[in-house]
Amino acid sequence: MTAALLRTRAFRDVAVVIVLVFGVGSIAMLLAHVSPFDGFYALIDGAFGTKYELAETLVQTTNLLLPALGIAIAFRAGLFNIGAEGQLVIGGFAAGWLGAQLLLPGYLAVPMVLLAGVVAGGAWGAIPGFMRARFGANEVIATLMLNFVAALLTTYLVTGPLQQGGAGAAETSPLLKAAQLPTLFGTQLTWAFVIALGLAFVMHWVLRRTVFGYELRAAGDAPEAAKRAGIDLSRTALLAMTISGAFAGLGGASIVAGELHRFNTGLSPGYGFIAIAVALVGNLDPRWIVVAALAFGALQSGGYVMQAEAHVPREVVSLVTGLVIVALAGRRVVAAQRST
Amino acid sequence: MRKRFGAVQAVDGVDLELKPGEIHALVGENGAGKSTLAAIAYRAIQPDEGTVSSDGVVGLVHQHFKLIGRLRVWENVLLNREPRRGWAIDAGAARARVRELGTTYGLQVDPDAVVETLPVGIKQRVELLRELDRAPRVLLLDEPTASLAPGEIASFFTTVQDLARRGTAILVVTHKLAEVIAYSQRVTVMRAGRVVASHLTGETSAEAIAREMVGGEVPALAARASTSVAPLLEVRNLSARSGTSALREASFEVRAGEIVGVAGIEGNGQSALSDALAGVVPFSGTIVFEGTPLRPDDAPASRLARGIRVIPQDRRHEALVLEWNVRDNVALGRQRTLRLAEFGAAAREVIERFDVRPPNPDALAGALSGGNQQKIVVGRTLISAPKLVVAYQPTRGIDIGAAALVQSRLIEARNAGAGVLLISFELDELFAVADRVLVIANGAFVGAFDRGNLDRGRIGALMAGHA
Numbered sequence: 001m002t003a004a005l006l007r008t009r010a011f012r013d014v015a016v017v018i019v020l021v022f023g024v025g026s027i028a029m030l031l032a033h034v035s036p037f038d039g040f041y042a043l044i045d046g047a048f049g050t051k052y053e054l055a056e057t058l059v060q061t062t063n064l065l066l067p068a069l070g071i072a073i074a075f076r077a078g079l080f081n082i083g084a085e086g087q088l089v090i091g092g093f094a095a096g097w098l099g100a101q102l103l104l105p106g107y108l109a110v111p112m113v114l115l116a117g118v119v120a121g122g123a124w125g126a127i128p129g130f131m132r133a134r135f136g137a138n139e140v141i142a143t144l145m146l147n148f149v150a151a152l153l154t155t156y157l158v159t160g161p162l163q164q165g166g167a168g169a170a171e172t173s174p175l176l177k178a179a180q181l182p183t184l185f186g187t188q189l190t191w192a193f194v195i196a197l198g199l200a201f202v203m204h205w206v207l208r209r210t211v212f213g214y215e216l217r218a219a220g221d222a223p224e225a226a227k228r229a230g231i232d233l234s235r236t237a238l239l240a241m242t243i244s245g246a247f248a249g250l251g252g253a254s255i256v257a258g259e260l261h262r263f264n265t266g267l268s269p270g271y272g273f274i275a276i277a278v279a280l281v282g283n284l285d286p287r288w289i290v291v292a293a294l295a296f297g298a299l300q301s302g303g304y305v306m307q308a309e310a311h312v313p314r315e316v317v318s319l320v321t322g323l324v325i326v327a328l329a330g331r332r333v334v335a336a337q338r339s340t
Numbered sequence: 341m342r343k344r345f346g347a348v349q350a351v352d353g354v355d356l357e358l359k360p361g362e363i364h365a366l367v368g369e370n371g372a373g374k375s376t377l378a379a380i381a382y383r384a385i386q387p388d389e390g391t392v393s394s395d396g397v398v399g400l401v402h403q404h405f406k407l408i409g410r411l412r413v414w415e416n417v418l419l420n421r422e423p424r425r426g427w428a429i430d431a432g433a434a435r436a437r438v439r440e441l442g443t444t445y446g447l448q449v450d451p452d453a454v455v456e457t458l459p460v461g462i463k464q465r466v467e468l469l470r471e472l473d474r475a476p477r478v479l480l481l482d483e484p485t486a487s488l489a490p491g492e493i494a495s496f497f498t499t500v501q502d503l504a505r506r507g508t509a510i511l512v513v514t515h516k517l518a519e520v521i522a523y524s525q526r527v528t529v530m531r532a533g534r535v536v537a538s539h540l541t542g543e544t545s546a547e548a549i550a551r552e553m554v555g556g557e558v559p560a561l562a563a564r565a566s567t568s569v570a571p572l573l574e575v576r577n578l579s580a581r582s583g584t585s586a587l588r589e590a591s592f593e594v595r596a597g598e599i600v601g602v603a604g605i606e607g608n609g610q611s612a613l614s615d616a617l618a619g620v621v622p623f624s625g626t627i628v629f630e631g632t633p634l635r636p637d638d639a640p641a642s643r644l645a646r647g648i649r650v651i652p653q654d655r656r657h658e659a660l661v662l663e664w665n666v667r668d669n670v671a672l673g674r675q676r677t678l679r680l681a682e683f684g685a686a687a688r689e690v691i692e693r694f695d696v697r698p699p700n701p702d703a704l705a706g707a708l709s710g711g712n713q714q715k716i717v718v719g720r721t722l723i724s725a726p727k728l729v730v731a732y733q734p735t736r737g738i739d740i741g742a743a744a745l746v747q748s749r750l751i752e753a754r755n756a757g758a759g760v761l762l763i764s765f766e767l768d769e770l771f772a773v774a775d776r777v778l779v780i781a782n783g784a785f786v787g788a789f790d791r792g793n794l795d796r797g798r799i800g801a802l803m804a805g806h807a
């Protein structure tokens with residue numbers, strides 16, 4: 001019942017999150033000599049107050065939603081993929097590198113750039129998947145370590161052999177115009193948001209209504225029973241990790257193609273880690289993950305405004321998010337690992 | 341005595357009195373409350389109502405031994421009561437104490453043997469010695485013979501009778517009625533948390549006790565039709581390993597239209613046999629099924645595709661997804677052949693033919709009783725028209741009615757032409773159901789008996805490893 005252990009107590013978790021956000025958030029604001037009322041007003045107003053602020057919230061939602069869906073796929077298969085951050089960075093790098101040299105019209109260039117992220121992220125996820133399937137390697141350690149490998153590898157590439165930005169800048173050349181994601185409603189919001197929402201519903205359907213989804217859930221919830229029912233656990237692990245990485249890789253590509261328009265090493269403020277909390281708060285159910293991603297997206301975007309207007313350090317948001325990860329992910333991953 | 345666990349009234353107003361020198365049997369189906377009652381008597385569980393009083397120490401020997409495998413016999417027997425010399429443990433005195441206990445009670449064990457290297461029967465002696473060191477006036481034995489061979493059972497009860505003669509009050513919690521009749525002076529029958537009957541053993545019979553346990557007539561087994569047997573499975577020199585379970589050079593046949601029983605004590609290679617046939621572990625030797633050899637490195641899927649279906653021993657971990665509903669569990673193993681729209685019909689067929697309660701395809705498997713869980717596992721296996729069924733302890737821990745239903749459906753599958761390999765630790769079950777009985781000991785097949793000349797004494801000796 002490894003994966004199932006990760007999915008219980010959804011409502012208690014929502015309560016934990018609310019207590020942490022408002023309780024710890026208030027204490028931190030008081031320590032910064034700011035009234036929590038003013039601080040939270042600035043946070044919420046900053047997340048939803050204007051069309052552009054709302055658009056920024058949805059951009060942040062997208063950046064969390066894609067890796068969170070990938071994490072959920074792996075967790076549902078009983079695999080603790082905590083390497084979404086690395087998969088996202090690798091996907092972003094592949095998209096940035098390809099997007100800087102594609103001389104194609106937009107209807108070809110944009111899909112190819114996103115696909116580059118999917119393939120690279122998927123391959124990065126497949127490495128621990130293969131190690132697990134072939135050698136029984138612990139995927140927690142492998143995915144965690146590959147985060148560092150991804151960060152250092154891309155840093156090396158953009159500061160060394162593939163350096164394209166200005167002197168010493170750790171980034172690729174800008175994407176050609178045709179390779180950039182089109183925006184929506186005259187804001188910074190892009191089609192990536194629509195794609196991510198659509199994928200959430202596709203994933204829900206696949207999990208509930210297809211043989212692949214059935215076998216993946218069986219492998220995660222009761223591996224011994226699944227094995228005896230003819231389900232190939234190695235193949236399932238490899239596929240789940242590959243798909244998981246592909247989601248995170250798409251997330252990285254959409255940041256590059258929609259927001260930064262180039263790859264740089266500061267691409268992610270830890271989306272791949274925050275997404276673990278998003279996936280768990282969403283009870284590993286794609287529909288609820290959308291809701292959780294919106295909540296965490298609002299925290300992210302509101303945090304910037306809160307810092308600017310209420311003079312509360314943005315780190316309060318990082319602090320609260322970190323505590324949520326420790327409270328939810330730490331406890332459950334340890335419990336589920338122990339039960340195997 | 342009353343004790344409630346959540347919504348379940350486990351023990352509901354029970355009085356029980358044990359007398360010095362008397363062997364008292366406590367019988368009842370799974371969930372009747374007998375283990376709870378024993379735990380209350382041992383003061384391991386606090387009752388909601390009622391009191392326990394005893395004239396001296398109460399000892400309890402668990403069904404699953406609570407021994408520390410890596411420690412020596414004396415370290416286990418005297419754990420937390422070690423004789424001391426200053427700050428150190430006096431190992432010499434400890435060994436002498438264990439030897440003295442062994443001589444007193446006729447339970448000789450080498451005090452320096454490491455427990456995990458000992459056979460089950462000896463482990464039980466160690467368990468018993470540990471309790472006897474506390475000089476109990478009352479000794480509670482929870483399913484004490486569950487993992488003993490028939491010969492070991494007789495010598496175990498000789499010890500117990502000897503203890504009773506010295507004035508110890510003894511309670512034996514069991515479901516084996518033959519032992520109740522043979523060794524107890526008094527028997528108390530529990531059903532659904534209450535005492536439904538209490539007799540002097542001499543004034544009742546196994547059949548009467550069974551009726552009292554069930555609360556009605558014990559269902560009869562399906563009739564055995566005469567079948568025309570045909571070759572189906574031929575196993576030659578099969579060796580396999582699954583965890584600590586090992587099978588060595590086993591050769592046997594299962595023909596279509598017969599039930600072949602495998603008699604043996606738990607831990608003698610049955611798991612390796614079951615897993616090798618399921619395709620869960622690789623094997624060496626040959627397995628020929630319907631004239632074609634099975635590949636040693638096959639995955640379970642290819643065995644399923646050929647009509648070989650295994651009912652695993654551990655239904656909760658190896659057969660069911662407890663967090664799923666009945667419908668999705670019934671489809672498990674046929675998820676590639678059934679379409680999603682057909683899951684419901686398959687579930688309804690299993691619920692109907694196997695009397696699953698509640699009859700609700702949306703009920704969570706984990707919320708069902710053990711008997712109903714097992715009906716789902718056996719049901720989904722048999723409705724898929726398998727050619728070979730490997731049933732490993734298919735009636736373990738389920739009530740008499742559910743067990744009779746499972747056994748009847750296996751007989752019907754045999755009547756319809758399936759081959760059945762029934763691996764069981766219960767000789768009674770094999771005698772009731774099997775056409776032939778093979779005996780397994782230490783991972784090897786050591787004897788074969790036709791239904792016409794089943795010899796309980798001989799089979800028991802072979803099970804215990806006496807060739």
